[in-house]
Amino acid sequence: MQTNSTRRRFIAGSTTAGIVAVAGCLSETDGDETDDATGDDDANGDDAEETDDATELEDVDYEVWALDQGTDTIHVYEPGEGETEFDRVECLDLHDVGVDIAADADIVPHMIDFSSDYEYAAVACTAGRRVLVFRTEDYELVGDVETGPGSHMAIFSPDDEYIHVDVIDEEAVARVDADLENESFEEVDRLELAEDETVQEAGIESASPICHQFDGQGRSIHTLGPSYHDAGVVIVDHEAFEVERAYSGDELPANCGTMPHFEDGKFYLTAGLPSDPEEGEDGVGEYYVYDVEADEIVVDGESTRGVDAHGFWFTPDGEELWVLNRETNDGVVVDPETDEVVEEIDAYGPAQSDDPAERDAPDIMWTSPDGEYMFVTLRGPAPLSGDPHAATGVTPGFSVLDIESREIVDVVEPDPIDDYDDDEVQAAQEGEADAPAIPDFHGLGVRVLGDADGEIPNSPPF
Structure with missing residues (x-):
């Protein structure tokens, strides 16, 4: 299906996490299927009220491609206007x-x-x-x-x-x-x-x-x-x-992750290991920096302040490198000039808890080309990859974080987990032969549709 890209009015200042949910590919017609979106109506209503006085920023065209490896589906979203933050324009089974x-x-x-x-x-x-x-x-x-x-x-x-x-x-x-x-x-x-x-x-x-x-x-x-x-x-x-x-x-x-510096001869890598509660072993969350010109390690294992360091991404101005921890649903912001942690991210997914079974598991991230948002995939309750202790999440889909505030402003759930009953989820978790496919989002990419004004391109190798 060929669609015309909408012009996005970026909204800043809303801190309520409304969930945009469209089940499967069932409603795919002309890109306006979110008219029948389900989810937290009160939260979406609050968002609409909060954005009345929001600052309108520069228009940019882009698409978010979100990979549901659990159901073998690719969902493509573009920024919308008004109450619905993102509209699905394509669903590829x-x-x-x-x-x-x-x-x-x-x-x-x-x-x-x-x-x-x-x-x-x-x-x-x-x-x-x-x-x-x-x-x-x-x-x-x-x-x-x-x-x-x-x-x-x-x-x-x-x-x-x-x-x-x-x-x-x-x-x-x-x-x-x-x-x-x-x-x-x-x-x-x-x-x-x-x-x-x-x-x-x-x-x-x-x-x-x-x-x-x-x-x-x-x-x-x-x-x-x-x-x-x-x-x-x-x-x-x-x-x-x-x-x-x-x-x-x-x-x-x-x-795990690999990320070249956008300008200097440096290369960033992540190291992650889930904890093992049964054995009483702590996990690992670290990042390394490698000098590609001198071929030497210049940062030898800096802490990401959490467990199971995984995905990371530069903001398009090149001033911040965001890193996430999959097991603990948190992360850090690294200053690429000094390669030091300058801030912590409390949560990439809305479900945060001391109980691993009740918190989201973020995985891969990518920014919008204007640097307003960081998009982060969230794993499902029956993950197909990664250590189940670390990769098992609550809300499969992707979250939208405001880069300036570090807050979650939206959660997009293309195939709502509430449409699956507990027995179906349990059957998938236990690997039963007749278990249904359960949504599990892992990969994500942002496709730029026009010229981006950021200091660096929106994806490596820059």
Whole structure:
């Protein structure tokens, strides 16, 4: 479905978290399905009253692509006006778009990345063993490449010539040729990390790549995992497509996020480990900073003030790096000039509690191009990935935080968890064969539709 982007009047000052909820893809007609939205009517009414005196800021066009890996669905939202903060403009059921996979097979869309002009989106699908490429203008599937089990993250190279894929279960990095002009995609090379001499000499026993980004030096930096106990870093020369350096978990125990500095020769990585209440063990929440020019660690494990450090993102002015902790539903703001924590985030999801079973589990974040909002995915009560103790959440969807106030101003719940009864959720949690698919949001991306006025582009590698 082709839709026209609306012009967004950004609203600042509202601190009430209203929930916009549209079940599944059932109401998808002309992008106005939120007229029948369900949720907290009183909260939405309060929002409408609070925004009467709000400051109207600059208009910007963009879309939020939210990946529900629990139901194999991609929801696309654009900013709205008035009482409804965000309108859903597209809902992609991946079993209906032409994916070359059995009808009853799980696909699990996990992470998303855009080409440099935002005209194409690459979606890595872990259970589906593949990467899907969508033309963003009309949401059409134009590429479907089987890259292997545990295809966790797929991102475009800076020149858009390739899509590199971290394939967890095969301990490999797949290289997919991306001929965007002809919309042709095929795997052309593969790095078998476990067999690489440099990796072996670093003392790395498990070499499963998790996430990566490009460092501005012609290389990509890959974290290893998924467990903190399998952490490490592998640096790949992009042109030669071979391993240049490798660090074991003893030296650099990063196992999740990768983020290049927008200007300086620095690279940020996160390290997270859930706590283990049964064994009485504390978890880990840390970030590291690597000097890509000197090839040395310059910040060696700074605390993120919580447990299970995971996703992070720069604000478009380049002044703040936000980091989240998945298990404790909190995080910090890092000053990229000093690489020190300058502020804490109390909660990324509205359900915050001392009881892990009653608090949200945030995962991936991305900013609006004007720097007004930070969008953060929230996991469901039956997560398909991550340690259940840390990844089990309350409200599946994505939250909207005002960057200036650090407060949650909206929660978008495309497939309301209240539509599922307790028995269905429990069946999914226990992995029963006939259990229904339960929403579980993980990946998220913000597609810029026009020119953004931020100091830096809205996504790495900058």
